[in-house]
Amino acid sequence: MDWNTISYFILASVLLTITPGPDFMFVFAQSVSHGKRAGFATGLGLCTGLIGHTLAAAIGISAIIYQSSVAFTVIKVVGAVYLLYLAVQAFRENAQPEQQTVKRYTLMALYRKGILMNILNPKVSIFFLAFLPQFVHVGNGSVPAQMILLGVLFIIQALLIFALLSFSAGTIGEKLWNNPVILKWINRMKGLVFAFFSIRLLFEQK
Template identity: 80%
Template sequence: MDITTIGYFLFASVLLTITPGPDFMFVFAQSVSQGKKAGIATGLGLCTGLIAHTLAAAVGISAILYQSSLAFTIIKVAGAIYLLYLAIQAFRENSEPEQQKVKKYSMISLYRKGILMNILNPKVSIFFLAFLPQFVKVSNGTIPFQMIILGLLFIVQALLIFILLSISAGKVGEKLWSNATVLRWINRLKGTVFAFFSLRLLLDQK
């Protein structure tokens, strides 16, 4: 694969990653409410989920998902329900600063949430199926292998952006943790964001 193609791909990938969407907002919300380590753990989970979507696009599973309305709907509903579950959790989080500091260290839980959130979003699979082939050339060798390489490049740049986002948003959050009222509103905002993306995913068509 030539450097020019990779350069165009990375440029487009960065623009797509920094556009506020479920993943971006999820990392931002966790970083503000529970610290930069929570945001990084969430970002790692989301990027791990992207590995599954990359492999699915490379072997053609995403194409099957695109053709099957039933499969798409089942995964879409499951993803919407999971986002709604996260919204309810956020609304119910305790706003006391002391308890918030204890919660922020459950990194494994946040990592798992990130994985599930991405895997249960069929639109990510279809996005990869539509996006990656635009930078694939038959003359460059095996197409599935090229798509895997591009998918891994996308994951690396996304992870770097999520880490930077976590650090910057975490610094903002550190200044707010001492205020129980502010924490309560942060949790409500986080719950509202998850509920919004749950509804949007449920109503979206392929």
């Protein structure tokens, strides 16, 4: 692939990644609530989930999901329910400062949540199916290989942005941990964000 195509793709990918959406807000919320490491673990999980969507787009599974209303609806409903579950968890989080320390098992749990959140969002599969082919040229060789390469580039830039977001949001969060009232409202806002994206996903059309 030529460097112009790759440059345009990376620029478009960065602009899409920094646009506030479920992934961006998820990393931001976990970083503020639990610190930089928690935010990065969340972002790493989300990017791991993108590997599945990249492979799905490359071998055509995303097209099958798009064509099948039943498959799309089932995945969409499961994803919406999972986001609602995260919203309930956020509302129930204890806002005591001493409980904001993230342990190793918590980081793994956030990593798994990130994977599930991305895998259970059919809109991501459809997005990859629509976005990646715009930068693919048949004359450049294997189409699946080009899509996988573009997917890898997208994942790398997303991980870098999530790392920066985790550091900045985590730094802000650390300054707020000594105020239980503020932490309580942060958890409530996090719950509202997840609930909003759950409802939005539930009413999404293909």
